Amino acid sequence: IVQRRRQHAISELLSTERDYLRDLVLLHETFLGSNAISCPDSINKKLLFGNINDINDVSHRLLNLLEFECSKSQQNDDAHCCIGLVFNGLIDQLKHAYAEYCRNHEWVHGYLRKCGNDEKLQKYLQDGLCKLRLQKPSVFDVSALLLRPIQRIVRYPLILNELFKVFLHLVFLIKKTKINLVFFPCILFHGRTLVAIISIIYI
Secondary structure (H helix, E strand, O other): OHHHHHHHHHHHHHHHHHHHHHHHHHHHHHHOOOOOOOOOOOOOHHHHHOOHHHHHHHHHHHHHHHHHHHHHHHOOOHHHOOHHHHHHHHHHHHHHHHHHHHHHHHHHHHHHHHOOOOHHHHHHHHHHHHHHHHHOOOOOOHHHHHOHHHHHHHHHHHHHHHHHHHHHHHHHHHHHHOOOOOOOOOOOOEEEEEEOOEEEEEO
């Protein structure tokens, strides 16, 4: 049961990261890529999207490392599947990218509210939405995609905390059965601040 809970948490982390990265790539291709829609000079595109490219890059690295670690589980090598070490290695990059994005998003919210009636801005966002929906019909609002990184950074601690609970349960079983505790590299507990207002636990 403990092993199934751990595998479920890891699978959720991996599958949701893939979905998240697809949204980031779609956003980039629509508004910032070589084939992006035309943006009027009056629109502050740099403010709107902030450092979304940095978020995209760090998510790519995170997903690649997670997939590598998860491949060990598929090869029945759970003892060396170190999810915690993945986050440990990227913690500074994650903190820098997401802290900057979160700070900028406060300005984005104000900008969209202030310029909500600007016809050029509304047309730009609507044109982008139409292009987005060609690949993802479930998208109804560009601002919802811009909010995805903030929603994602809050999601990490929830998923990783589930892994930590599995670890605690494993320790309890070991103590209860009086089995000698063997160190598994896959079990790493470490607490650290990821961004100013979010504490992330990764194991």
